Amino acid sequence: MSKEILNRITRIKSMLKDLIEKGDLDYALEIIRQYEKVVLNDVEMLSFKGVIYYAKNELDKAKEIFKKGLLIDSTYSDLYFNLGCVFESEGDIQTAIRYFKRALEFSKIEEEKKDVLEKLKVHENIASSVSDTKISFFVKAGLDSFIEDVILGLMDEYFVRKIIVTDFKQIDEGMQWADICWFEWCDELVIYGSRHELAREKKLICRIHRYEAFTNYIFKVEWENIDKVIFVASHIFDIVNSKLKGNIKNKSSVIPNGIRMEDYNFRKREKGFNLAYVGYLNYRKSPNLLLQIISKLRRIDKRYRLFIAGEFQDEENMMYFKYMLKEMGLEEHVIFDGWQKDINSWLEDKNYVLCCSISESQNMSIMEAMAKGIKPVIHNFVAAREIYPSYLIWDTIDEAVEMILSEDYDSAKYRAFIEANYSLKQQNIKIKGLLQELISNKQNKDIEMYYSKESITISKTNIIVIDPISVNMSVDVQRYEEDLEYKLGKYNYLTNYLSPDMLLHDNIRYMLDFLYEFIDKGVPYQKTLYYAFLLDVYKKGYYLNKPEIIIDRFIQLFNVIKRDGLIKKPIVTFINDGHLKGLTFSNGKTVSVRIPDHIKLWVISGRHRVAIAKYLGFDNIPVYVLKNSFLDKERGQIISLLPAYWAPYMEKNLEFYKEQIAQNYIGAFDGKYQSYIDENKKSIVEKFVLKVKPKLLIDVGCNRGELSYGFIKYGINVLGIDISSREELMLPNDYNFIQLDIVKDDLPFPADVILFLSVYHHIFYNYGKEKADEVFYKLLRKSKYLIFDTGHAEESGIYRQSWIKEVKKYFKTEKELLDHFGVPYEILGKWKTTQGDNRTIVVFTNKELE
Incomplete structure (x- = not known):
């Protein structure tokens, strides 16, 4: 930067000080906005900006700006001091003291130290009892996007520093300073850190995302010196744990990346013609499938457009993609918008977001879009069904197009799914719990x-x-x-x-x-x-x-x-x-x-x-x-x-509780799918049944018909079977039903499809394995397709220990249970019980009736 430019910047900052002192805050803010268009990530300017919002009494905005500055430079003392002042004005003295002490550590000018010491003296009665746990976050340049929200979530309670490592000496210094050392990604940094002379003295965390699972890095880490390993997805844990032969199992936790819900404005959306793709374009992302989808949609309606926010990572892919755009006549239907700083705004006019990947840990762009209420169309990448509901996942191009054309579009449901499973608030709570466990283990020794x-x-x-x-x-x-x-x-x-x-x-x-x-x-x-x-x-x-x-x-x-x-x-x-x-x-x-x-x-x-x-x-x-x-x-x-x-x-x-019990648990069945049945379960069953289009479907253990009543509208004859009466179940009048004890009685006639879901283990517990198997084979003989799942020995949880204990006498795993029937089966998918256990839905085919 030239001397002339530096002088100009100095004059601007001097002018800002004068404006702030005079109280001309809006004019000062406008100058900063213009300045930020030219100069990015100026920490001193962010400090000015935060002070202006503090003076305007917009305290949350001020805190946000000061903390953003600390993500850029975690040693800038003014930012810590300013944050201390904000919390002090809010009456949160403990947090204020924490920030003042941090400012003191990095103050280089005697006048600055004097200001901080005066603040601490005001609160000296409690200042001595406030201490900080120090955490260094080590990450390479350009790979810190996933960690910033975590750091922001911890900043008030822990003394955190983000260290962009360009030299291993930074790790030496950071590990010496910190109590806890967090290595973001399993790469050369954690390999070095795990072999450091301080590794056994400090608490070390390594977070693994996706790509590391397919590298040799995982074999070079000294895992005995790593105290906690965080995986962002369970299938990535399975891969790495298997490769490391279970050596890290007991120190591993699965904590997905979280979405800051307030960053994505939600509104109810509808079907439309604007498709979005967000992220890099490389072989793993299968950009060729994007072309196939938009090509087919274009033939249905020329209004469809695919907007791409991202860039190519290799020349060959880019050449092929642009070549095929011209060959397929899609140049007007695919719009490249380039990398976006504000993805929330860019997504605002989009109706769908596409994922064509063959491998992901989560795919954050999908979650961001769902938080806005945009319908995702997700390729069945490895473990996709463990992360997203099955009704949002496609296997073939035709299925993807069908999902886009479908009338099924529920913005509230998409956002609710993210909020319930992947909100940043939830993930930060889990991370704080993990950190507290590390700290407690250290404290308990002393x-x-x-x-x-x-x-x-x-x-x-x-x-x-x-x-x-x-x-x-x-x-x-x-x-x-x-x-x-x-x-x-x-x-x-x-x-x-x-x-x-x-x-x-x-x-x-x-x-x-x-x-x-x-x-x-x-x-x-x-x-x-x-x-x-x-x-x-x-x-x-x-x-x-x-x-x-x-x-x-x-x-x-x-x-x-x-x-x-x-x-x-x-x-x-x-x-x-x-x-x-x-x-x-x-x-x-x-x-x-x-x-x-x-x-x-x-x-x-x-x-x-x-x-x-x-x-x-x-x-x-x-x-x-x-x-x-x-x-x-x-x-x-x-x-x-x-x-x-x-x-x-x-x-x-x-009285409200009594009314809720009466309405939600016993209330009249209106034919709608009940919320306490897993959506994946419904989707898996529905997909297979509509594929084979049976003339007659029998639902054994139908309860209130949650899984079978909906097939009536497709012209399928449905018969419910349950040991309880129609009156007890509150079944609708148009639902065909027979009260029957399947253990003692036989079905009156065969069916194309029989649902035998989550019933077998109850028979197993009450009547024994032989009787449960007898019922299974009896139903199989009566059906062309027997759709089946059951509780199994790998489950744990709510008042199930009695039947789990009984099942464990015979089977150690769910697969052992399924295999013991001696009948070939096809896996249709997995769903989660209310306690978070997986159950596998399979279909047994009766070859004699097929």
Whole structure:
């Protein structure tokens, strides 16, 4: 850069300082906007820009700009100082102190240091207790796009630095500085880092995306020095784990890349003629298939256009693509828009997004488009069905075209799928949990067994109080129950006992109701108030886990306590001295909730154990009681704990829960597909049935006809079979049905297709393997095609341990179970149960009737 240009930049920045001091903020902002068109990624200019928004009291915008600057230069002290000022003005003193301390580390000018020290002195009463865990992110230039959102999500809680490595000396310096070293991609950087003399001293993370699985890099890493391996997709983990012979299995986690939902404006969209392709064009992306699709669409309607936001990665591919454009007469129908900085805006007028790849980890452009409500048309690349719903996936050009021409277009469903499975918020929570596990493992090595001998009296029972401050203990707010139990377990010789009656309160009564209803009466879990409550608070964002996961843990714990006759882990309670507060989560924001004064003893962990102890009639249970002084050393504050006081909320919503139970679980069937049946399952069954076009289909164990009623509109004769009556199932009048016990009775006549889905394992458990096999062969003889799936030994979860245990006596895997019939089968696809287990749907063909 010439001296003249440098002088001009200096004059501009001097003028900006004057304008900001005078309060002429809008004019200053306009100058910066013009400047940014010419000079990119000027950190000092970003600092000016953030200060302007801070002065305009647009604090979220200011924070966003300052943090963007730190992604460019993580050693720029002004940005840390400015962020500290923003958080200080919001009243978040702990985070403010954290940023001030970071500014002090990188301040090079004495005047800057003086400003920072003055800020820290103002808050010196708590500044000494605030510390940072340092994380270095190592990545090559141009390969940092996936990591930036992760860094931004961690920045407030961890001291993070993004290091673009051009020299291995940067790794030396970064590893020396950091507590945790994150290597983005499995490449030369992590190979070097894993062999570094500091590798055993520091905590090392390697994140593997896709291409690394097919390189020799994975064989060169010293994996024993890597503490955690993150995969962005389960099929990539399977490939690498297999090649490494299972050596990294126990240290691996699958955490997909996340989509920042707020970056993609959603609106309801409809069918149209604009197709989008986003990304590089290379052999793996199969650009030739793009040409085939647009060519066929063009012949149907000349209004179809394919817009490409990307570029070629090799000359041969580019030559072929442009040659075929001319040969096929598609030059007016394929528009090259080049690489896009703002993909959200570029996608705004598009109706479909295409993926023709043969291999992907996820394909982020598809997810970005779905977040906007755009219909994806996804080629069946390896493991595509594990990532996306089957109804969005095509095998042939004809199927892709049919998906584009179809009337089925549901923007809300596309965005909801991404939000439920791949939101950045969810993925960052998982990453924070993984980091906390690493930090906890390190802390636990250093914890000294020191405790307070002070005791108090509650209901004439002497209780030992463990003061977490004295034992240098902190917990992770997001997973406090597990963290507390793990750490307090170190003090188990201090355990005292209390009657369960003393600790009963709040949502424990719903848990007891669940036990009485589900365990005693056999009522389906969806009809219990506990499930209704859990579903409500999960949908509203108060609970992070789905109700099935919580109930699954509850039942597992119940089985353990019932089997062993004792409660192994302690209950943790708080004494409310009038200052105790709780915390709940609502739409990503924390809300402080005062615990009512009349709640003197507040159970914050082990509520499940209290309910089970009461239900089983235990006289007493182990308990820790903590004073209201639970200090998080990292944050230097009394942390708040989830959940807060739920009783008034539950009472307020009791009638709503009862109504929801009546409508959603027992309510009249209207012929629409029910949401609690996996969409993939429906899609897999529907695709095969419509392919063979049976005259008669029998659905054995039809329940409410969720999987078979819809075929009536295609002119297929459908007959439902179930052990329950029509009235109990609330079946529609036009659904042909016979009440029949398939174990004892035979079908009245054969059918072209019989659905025998998720029934076999129930017969297996109730009547034994021989009877279950007998029913299978009986149905196979009656059908041309028997569509089948079942619960299997590789599953785990919600109150299924009884039949899982029975199945495991004979089969170790799902494949063993399917193979044991001795009948050839074709795999139609996989679907996930509500607990996240995969089941495979297959079709057995009766050759005699084919």
